[in-house]
Amino acid sequence: MLLTITTTHMPADDLGFLLHKHPAKIQSVALTAGQVHIFYPEVSAERCTVALLLDMDPVALVRNAGPQGSDFALEQYVNDRPYVCSSLMSAGIAKGLSSALNGRCKDKPELIGVAMPFTVRVSVLPVRGGEALLQSLFAPLGYTINAVQHPLDPAFPEWGSSRYFTVELTHTLTLQQLLSHLYVLIPVCDNSKHYWVAKDEVDKLLQKGKDWLETHPARELIVRRYLKNQRVLANQVLEVLFQHEGTNVQEPDNIAEEDQEPTSLPIHERRLQAVRDELLVAGAKRVVDLGCGEGKLLKLLMTERQFGYLLGMDVSYRALEIAKDKLKMDRMTDKQRERIQLIHGSLTYRDQRLEGFDAAALVEVIEHLDAPRLKALEQTIFEFAKPQLVVITSPNAEYNIRFENLPAGQLRHGDHRFEWTRKEFETWATAIAVRYGYHVSFKPVGDADPVVGAISQMAVFSQPVPQPGLE
Numbered sequence: 001m002l003l004t005i006t007t008t009h010m011p012a013d014d015l016g017f018l019l020h021k022h023p024a025k026i027q028s029v030a031l032t033a034g035q036v037h038i039f040y041p042e043v044s045a046e047r048c049t050v051a052l053l054l055d056m057d058p059v060a061l062v063r064n065a066g067p068q069g070s071d072f073a074l075e076q077y078v079n080d081r082p083y084v085c086s087s088l089m090s091a092g093i094a095k096g097l098s099s100a101l102n103g104r105c106k107d108k109p110e111l112i113g114v115a116m117p118f119t120v121r122v123s124v125l126p127v128r129g130g131e132a133l134l135q136s137l138f139a140p141l142g143y144t145i146n147a148v149q150h151p152l153d154p155a156f157p158e159w160g161s162s163r164y165f166t167v168e169l170t171h172t173l174t175l176q177q178l179l180s181h182l183y184v185l186i187p188v189c190d191n192s193k194h195y196w197v198a199k200d201e202v203d204k205l206l207q208k209g210k211d212w213l214e215t216h217p218a219r220e221l222i223v224r225r226y227l228k229n230q231r232v233l234a235n236q237v238l239e240v241l242f243q244h245e246g247t248n249v250q251e252p253d254n255i256a257e258e259d260q261e262p263t264s265l266p267i268h269e270r271r272l273q274a275v276r277d278e279l280l281v282a283g284a285k286r287v288v289d290l291g292c293g294e295g296k297l298l299k300l301l302m303t304e305r306q307f308g309y310l311l312g313m314d315v316s317y318r319a320l321e322i323a324k325d326k327l328k329m330d331r332m333t334d335k336q337r338e339r340i341q342l343i344h345g346s347l348t349y350r351d352q353r354l355e356g357f358d359a360a361a362l363v364e365v366i367e368h369l370d371a372p373r374l375k376a377l378e379q380t381i382f383e384f385a386k387p388q389l390v391v392i393t394s395p396n397a398e399y400n401i402r403f404e405n406l407p408a409g410q411l412r413h414g415d416h417r418f419e420w421t422r423k424e425f426e427t428w429a430t431a432i433a434v435r436y437g438y439h440v441s442f443k444p445v446g447d448a449d450p451v452v453g454a455i456s457q458m459a460v461f462s463q464p465v466p467q468p469g470l471e
């Protein structure tokens with residue numbers, strides 16, 4: 001696993017002083033699960049490149065990984081960790097380049113504050129959230145991003161894209177800024193469950209994020225992912241970041257402490273988190289949850305300050321009663337109550353209350369409608385309500401053969417009217433996108449099996465942003 005950093009700052013070989021690493025030497029630093037080798041593939045006054053080669057020890061990784069949980073028994077031994085740029089690269093940067101990361105330069109301290117042109121190349125970066133996520137993380141910091149997404153298997157193009165990218169980032173900034181961005185954002189892209197977050201990660205994140213995280217538009221997503229969605233830890237960081245804004249991070253209070261450990265997250269929780277991430281990345285503020293059921297997504301979204309107004313709608317009174325209870329709506333302050341509302345309604349009728357939202361989510365809803373009613377649902381959402389973003393999830397029927405107790409041909413849930421293969425779902429969603437002028441992309445939810453795909457599937461529809469001067 002290779003990461004290179006190139007500069008053309010003159011004289012470029014000053015990089016050696018900044019890194020405290022002599023350009024003529026190869027140096028190796030031991031990590032808890034492997035080593036990082038640091039060397040210079042090119043050195044001249046015009047151009048200098050340093051390379052970090054991560055040499056992982058997968059067995060040590062398993063031994064040192066801390067609590068694990070997986071639905072695939074051999075996953076500890078068969079996984080992508082040795083081949084990708086992950087939190088281990090952050091560990092490599094912290095250990096191998098600690099002086100530069102902490103802004104120290106013994107021999108030429110005058111270089112510390114100098115902004116230099118840098119190009120970073122990461123040979124394989126897992127990105128859960130695709131190119132949109134890369135853009136939302138790096139573009140606000142001023143980077144130009146060049147990303148190539150790799151297919152799952154070049155021999156089977158119909159399997160689609162993998163989550164692996166070769167990424168090139170270009171920017172002019174200090175080396176310390178560059179390294180602190182990489183240190184934090186590499187694990188955020190990866191969002192893997194393969195490491196255990198210790199309590200001291202809170203301090204590390206605050207320290208490495210100093211000067212840039214507080215003002216980053218995706219700061220909540222960054223903090224939550226970096227800390228593996230452990231809400232207690234994430235909120236500690238967010239409290240610090242938001243202290244100047246004088247508001248509480250967690251509203252409403254008393255959100256159940258279940259599901260703290262993402263390694264054992266049930267699939268529905270992963271689905272909800274995937275939808276939340278899409279909404280966060282898109283910058284949505286006003287969100288409507290259509291077919292909100294018992295309010296699970298709303299509850300998750302309430303913990304994110306980005307979402308200024310949330311509306312839940314469902315056809316079932318009973319579900320809405322439960323949602324009201326679970327969200328503790330009776331005990332909300334006036335301010336909290338202004339932020340969330342539940343309404344009774346059906347997706348098959350035009351409804352003006354659904355207009356004016358940045359985003360709509362439909363989590364495992366469409367398969368509850370009789371197929372002929374879907375046309376009406378499409379109109380309600382895409383013709384009349386017209387949010388900028390629509391996120392729809394639905395079961396992937398191909399995955400059903402993996403359920404041992406589900407007889408072939410049977411649906412997963414008594415109230416499901418249909419379950420679609422990836423092709424059926426994509427055909428349906430693409431036709432909608434074409435008809436109503438949206439862009440649509442598809443993502444697996446849950447770990448993707450190379451043959452049958454993931455347990456659930458997600459379509460993300462977005463309206464093209466009008467380009468000034470192109471109309």
Ligand code: SAH
Nearest residue numbers: 291292293314315316319346347363364368
């Ligand atoms: N989105 C929730 C619930 C999914 S279950 C969650 O992820 O937890 C499907 C929900 O869709 C049910 O609550 C059901 O009442 C609702 N639903 C079914 N048909 C609907 C319709 N026509 N309009 C609005 N909601 C509907």
